[in-house]
Amino acid sequence: MDKFTPIGLLLAAVAVVGGSILKGAGAGALVSSAAFMIVFVGTFAAICVHTPPSTLRHAVGIVKWIFRPPVASADGTIGSVLEWSNLARKQGLLALEPAVEEQDDAFVKKGLQLLVDGSEPEVLRSTLEVEIDAREHADTAAAKVFESAGIYLPTMGILGAVMGLMAVMQNLADPSKLGSGIAAAFVATIYGIGAANLFFLPAAAKLKAVIADRTRLREIIVEGLVGIARGDNPRNIEARLRGFLH
Template identity: 35%
Template structure:
């Protein structure tokens, strides 16, 4: 929902500002400019990543509407119970909860515990799986961030092409003003698409990928403690400390951003 609100808000305020200046929003419509910016940007990112990345990028946008998220409190409660079950009846008893576990990452962890995988191998395998999932999650972000980098330059290219067309019609001075205005629409599209859609999408997807990586880190720590045979109470306490530390880091990061914004406002004043 925030994705839709953000895009509508940014575009809406710009159009409202245009109307306040007494201009018509239809003056910003340029089919050829849109073709140059979107077509040129699309071609550039396809050249960089390949055509298959388009589907991945669109799927990543879809996940922003309903982001996948690990229920960490539920996992902490569950793994404590799994530990108590394994300590009481052996690791094979975890087969009773394996089928009822929907999260593939947690399911893989349970299977490795059941198979008596060594802690060293458990850590290595989990690390590889986590890194692979993070790289997969970042593919969409890389696509949109690249599009945000190409788009303004393609927009300038469109403006130059428009000006070239205007210069060929210097014998019609009454058309110069409208021709130049139309030429710069491509620049508006290039900068607008980059800063209101492409770059925010890339940053949002990257942020989600990092959040999911942090969640997997907590899950990995839980299974490592389970493989050591720690009690359910001790595992819950350890994992809860990870959650608390992460919240503190997030608050510290938010304060850092607020401090930077305050410094910027003071310098502007």
């Protein structure tokens, strides 16, 4: 689990709530059901309009990556490739057949199966690269849902503030209601700007970094499998794969 994400969210909450208290407004000033409705329900409505259902479902599925990114080690991946390379060099490609069944990752399993089936190196590369591109495109589109939310939220916050000020203008004859009314109006702005910059935009950036790491690992696997298919020396394969780590 990524420990920094919960710590960051906790510090964000402390910054907003603590700042409100230190400024004399109090934590209660940040609570507004109307502002919540306008900002968050409005933003979700906008996301539903512009996002295909499949992408939205995928975005919900990768939320866990923000807190618990997929565990994958580049060194471990290279080690596995070298193990397969040495085995294939000594006993032939068919010796990798048991390794196919041992794989939990469907991508690795597919690549090894193509290798065992005797696919030509370029056929192997092109087949797996198509899958890499498709997966990266789908994952990136899902990550952009959070980025879009981060763009819509501040605007919805301004909309909430304007609607709140409209309500205040209707009570100009009663000066006792002006101060609290104006303060409540700006809660929507806090919700929009705070949620966008303290969660949704950072979350989108985090997901894009995770996706980039996953893509790099798949590229390492493809390069390694192609090297095995060509019959390259395991040392040469290792040297080539280590280049991905710089």
